[in-house]
Each structure stands twice: as structure tokens, then as C-alpha cells.
Amino acid sequence: xxxxxxxxxxxxxxxxxSNQMDDNYFDNGLMDSMATVDxxxxxxxxxxxxxxxxxxxxxxxxTPNKVIERVKELADN
Amino acid sequence: MVNFFGNAIxxxxxxxxxxxxxxxxxxxxxxxxxxxxxxxxxxYETIFSIVFIxxxxxxxxxxxxxxxxxxxxxxxxxxxxxxxxxIRKNNSLxxxxxxFLSIVPLSIVKIxxxxxxxxxxxxxxxxxxxxxxxxxxxxxxxxxxxxKDFHWWPFLRxxxxxxxxxxGPIDRYRRFEKDYDHVPDRDKYVTMVGKAVQYIxxxxxxxxxxxxxxxxxxxxxxKQMAISAGKGLSWPLLYVMYTxxxxxxxxxxxxxxFAVAISYLMGIETPMNFKQPFKSKNLKEFWNRWHISLSFxxxxxxxxxxxxxxxxxxxxxxxxxxxxxxxxxxxxxxGFWHGVTWYYIAYGLFHxxxxxxxxxxxxxxxxxxxxxxxxWFTQGIAIFLTFHVVMIxxxxxxxxxxxxxxxxx
Numbered sequence: 361x362x363x364x365x366x367x368x369x370x371x372x373x374x375x376x377x378s379n380q381m382d383d384n385y386f387d388n389g390l391m392d393s394m395a396t397v398d399x400x401x402x403x404x405x406x407x408x409x410x411x412x413x414x415x416x417x418x419x420x421x422x423t424p425n426k427v428i429e430r431v432k433e434l435a436d437n
Numbered sequence: 438m439v440n441f442f443g444n445a446i447x448x449x450x451x452x453x454x455x456x457x458x459x460x461x462x463x464x465x466x467x468x469x470x471x472x473x474x475x476x477x478x479x480x481y482e483t484i485f486s487i488v489f490i491x492x493x494x495x496x497x498x499x500x501x502x503x504x505x506x507x508x509x510x511x512x513x514x515x516x517x518x519x520x521x522x523x524i525r526k527n528n529s530l531x532x533x534x535x536x537f538l539s540i541v542p543l544s545i546v547k548i549x550x551x552x553x554x555x556x557x558x559x560x561x562x563x564x565x566x567x568x569x570x571x572x573x574x575x576x577x578x579x580x581x582x583x584x585k586d587f588h589w590w591p592f593l594r595x596x597x598x599x600x601x602x603x604x605g606p607i608d609r610y611r612r613f614e615k616d617y618d619h620v621p622d623r624d625k626y627v628t629m630v631g632k633a634v635q636y637i638x639x640x641x642x643x644x645x646x647x648x649x650x651x652x653x654x655x656x657x658x659x660k661q662m663a664i665s666a667g668k669g670l671s672w673p674l675l676y677v678m679y680t681x682x683x684x685x686x687x688x689x690x691x692x693x694x695f696a697v698a699i700s701y702l703m704g705i706e707t708p709m710n711f712k713q714p715f716k717s718k719n720l721k722e723f724w725n726r727w728h729i730s731l732s733f734x735x736x737x738x739x740x741x742x743x744x745x746x747x748x749x750x751x752x753x754x755x756x757x758x759x760x761x762x763x764x765x766x767x768x769x770x771x772g773f774w775h776g777v778t779w780y781y782i783a784y785g786l787f788h789x790x791x792x793x794x795x796x797x798x799x800x801x802x803x804x805x806x807x808x809x810x811x812x813w814f815t816q817g818i819a820i821f822l823t824f825h826v827v828m829i830x831x832x833x834x835x836x837x838x839x840x841x842x843x844x845x846x
Contacts, residue, residue, distance in 0.1 A: 392721070393736055394760045397744045412581030413741040414574075 361407075361435075365428050376423045384422045391414045391422075399427070409434040449492040451603050452695040457732045458637070458793055460490070465702050469630065472704045473563055477620050479644040482703065486599040493563065493603070501562035508542055508565065509596065509623040515539050520587035523579045532580045539576055542615060552779040563627045564603040571596050577738050584610065591617075598707075600699035604692055605711040606730035616705045630702040636698035644691025645808075651684035660837060678832040685831055686714070689728070706756065714734055715827075718819040720788070720795040723827055731771075760796055765789035775834070787800055789825060 362363040370376050373390045377383075391399075398419075400411050409431065421427055447458055464485050471478045494502025519535035543565055549558035573593070578584035595613050621629060659680050662673035693710035700707035710729050717723035724732045743763045754757055765786070772785020802809065809815065830839065 393741055394744060397741055397748055401748055402747070412583055413745050414581045414737055415583045416579050416737075425512070 362428050363433065364406060366414055366424060368399065368406060369424055369427070372398045372402065381425045382423050385424075386418055387423050396421075403431060407431055407435055446468055446495045447492065448495045448498060449489065451489075451600075451642070451766050452640075454716070456639070461699065464489070465699065467701050468704075472620060472626050474622065475620050475623070477617075477704060486597070488519065489599050490602060492598060496577075498563075500559060504560050504562045505564075508568065511542060512568070512596065513592065516572055516575050516592065517587060517589060519576055520579055527580070527582075529580055530578070535576050536573060539572050540569060541845055545648060547774070548777055565608055567601070567603070567605045568596055570605075570607045570614070570731075571610070574607075574734065574738060575744070579611070598700075598705070599706075600696045600712075601704065601707055603742060604689075604696070606693055606708050607695060608705075608707055608730070612708075613705065621704055626704065629704070629706070633698040633701040636701070638692040638700065640691045640694035643687040643694065645744055648684055648688035650670065651680055652824065655680045656684055660840075663837070664841060674832075674841075675838055677835075678828050680829040681835045681837065682828045685835075699749060715824055716820055717823050717827075718816060719799070719823055720826060721799075722793045724788075724792070727827075735771055738766075739770060743767065749811065759798070762792045764792040764796070778836065778839070780833055780836050780839050784830055787830050787833060789832070 366376070366378055372395050373385065374388065377385070396416060397413065399415065400413060403409055403411065404420075410432070411437075423429060438569070449460065451457070467481055468478055471481075491502070494505065503629045515538045522531055522535075542560055546558045546561040549561075550556060575584060575587075580589070591614060592610070595608070595610050596609070596619070598613070601608065613663065620626075632824055656677070659673060659677045663671060663677045665687075666673045684773050690711040697707050708730055710728040710731075712729065714723055714727040717726055732739055743766060744759050747753070747762070748757050753762070766789070768784045768789030769782065771788075775781040775784070824846055
């Protein structure tokens, strides 16, 4: 699953993030609102998890590792 | 308007003069002492809030006060009934209807002056926009299923939170409630009080010194000079542009600092509204630093939702079309929100197109100008350009061009 998340991120951001798992991609300008929507949609497609855009608290989704953590959490529910 | 109270009861507009702070700080003192000892005096806080809100609407503002009460009842009904419905069902049409009903009063207030020769609607009051943002945000979060409960008293407390009632910053219900339910520990509260003191003094500098000097002394003179210089581009017009732009910033940023400071004293961490906007290197960054609580509100509740819906339905072929369309619609809506006049709408359109061009440039740079590494020179140019694009947009926003070009003298 980690690989799948990383593939999704690479697809959206155009960069392989596997060596920057804890870097904040909002701060370095890679991720923006548009990319956020892409991420939410891709996660919905791939894992069937629903993240409302108004629920998207950036501080909980701002690194690859955090995304993986959230996906695990939400997939368990 | 009949004056029921005579002049025995004063009218206090929030943060309008230094004297207001004397009253406010004395009244907030018991709350601060309580919070220092780990207690939130909820009854005292309610009385304190009601008194200061009532004092905003005394004497000739009484009509506005009545409008505020009617407005609050309206929003309680709309949000409350939608909540009852949302527990059982989730039809899109009902969601749109609830959102529409929640926006109706604000729309009337904004459209009325345009269709009725500048007459102000009687249902308007100071702060109606900011209250509307809070109510609509609530409805959208209920729709998304992240806001599950609704209690009228906490909702009311959030809607009319005294420090931010008239001009924001626009907080979010769940964030606000979390602060309200938890008294900060002593170390944290002492830090908040320290910040509050700093913000109040910075606010004094911004609002009562700089904005006073720029707005009351320099701007009228600059406008006179520009009008005598004629309708075209002139040096005095540039002078108006800079003076107005800085006045707008210092006035509003000062006001927001006061609102945040008083919130901190009450143990609520209302979000900051400005983060040194004039050092932004592009327009996108500017909107992350200017009137932040508003632009984030639009980002989360308008822009993101719009992009989400459009992408889900695969409306366009090119992925960049989504952001372009969403930028322009989002900023146009923000323009309309300021008021239905050509210059507010033009201001919105200007920023929508500006963000579109900005995005296009960022993509172009990433693709074709990889060798271009940021240094002090390129960053200097970027800041200079962004600053001037913003200043031109503020000149448009000021409505002065309307006076200069279209008002018969």
C-alpha cells in the first residue's frame, strides 16, 4: 500500500518522493489546492476512502508518511 | 430614527478609538484572571459579550441591532432545520437550497444599493458578511458529514463571538469550539497574553498612527491632486494608488490584530489574518498572506469544492483548465461579495486572471527554465512585480477610478 500511495503522489506531483517521506510538500510548493483535490480523488478511486474536501486538514496530510498513515486509518474503518 | 435612550447610553464601535480599549480591557480583566487560574467564567463572558455587542448598536444604530437579531434567528432556523434533515437524508438539492437561504439576506444587502440608487437595505448591519461565512461554512461541513451535531447555544456563541463579530477574522466552528471547551494551561495562557499585548501595540501603530496618517491626512489630498491632473495616467494617480494600498493594509491589519489580541485574552486562538503580504513573490503566495481567513474560506468552501465537482464529472480534457476556470469563478465571486459595482467585479476578475497567469508562469518556469535558480535578484523582481500588481488591483478596488472617470463633477 505504501508503494501505491507513493505512485499516486508521484503521478500528481511529478516527482518521486520516496526519499523525502517526512518533508512537507505544501511548504516547498509542490502541493497546492489543485493537487490536493487530485489526491483526494485518487485515494477515493484506489482505496475507496472518502475524504471530504472541507475535512482536509492540511497539517494532517502534509508529508508522504502522513498520507500513508491516514490511508491506513481510514481503510481500517 | 427615534432616539429611545437619549444620549445617556454611548455607542461604542469596536476598536474605533483608544478609549474603547480602556473599557474593553477593564471589562475583560475578570475573564483573564479566571483563565490564569484555569477557569472560564462562562456566565460573565456571555454578559460581557452581550454588553459590548449591544453598545455597538445603540442610538442611531438601533435599526441595525434589530436586523442583527432577525438575521441570527433566520440563520439558526436555516442551519438547524438543515441539520435535522441531514441526520436522515443527503439530497444535493436540499443542500443547495439551505446554502441559498443562508446567503439570501447578504445578497439582498449587497444587491439593494445597486438597484435602488445607493439606498442601504434595512436588513443590513455591520458584520453581516462575516456572520454569513460562518453560517454557510457550518452548512457545508454538515453536508460533508464532518459536522454531525448542532446545538443552538454554542452555534450562537460562535456566530457572534464579540472580538470578531464585525470584521473577522473568520474562524471555523470546530476549531473555535475546541478552544472554548479547553482552558489553556497557565504557561500557554501567559504566552497568549504576551502576544495579545504585542498585537494591541502593533495594532495601535498600524491603525491609529499609520492608517490615520495615510487615510485621513494624505489620501484626500492625493485624490484632489489626481482629479486636477485629469483622467489619464498621472503621477498623482500613482500617489493615490500607493497611499490607498498602504492605508487599506494598515487599517485592516490593525483591526485584525486587535480582534486576535482580544480573542487571545479570552483564551481563544482566533487565526491571524495577515502575514507580511507585501513580501509575496507571486500572486498565489499573496493570497496565502493577505486577508488569510477569507481567502482560505474561499479556498476550502468554494475553490476546492468547485474543482472537486468539475474533476469528478471530468468536465475538461486538459488538467490546467480546471484550475483556470476555478480561479476566475472563485475570485469573481469574491468580487461580487465586496459589492455589486463594476470596480469590485473588475477587481475579482483581475485577480482571477492574475492567478491563472501566475499558474501558467510557474508551470512554464518548471518546464523550460530549469536553469533559472532563485537568487536575490530574481526574488527582488518577483516581489516588486507582485507588489505592483497588487497595488494596481487595490486602486481598482478603491473605487477612485469610478470617481475619476464616471462621476460628474
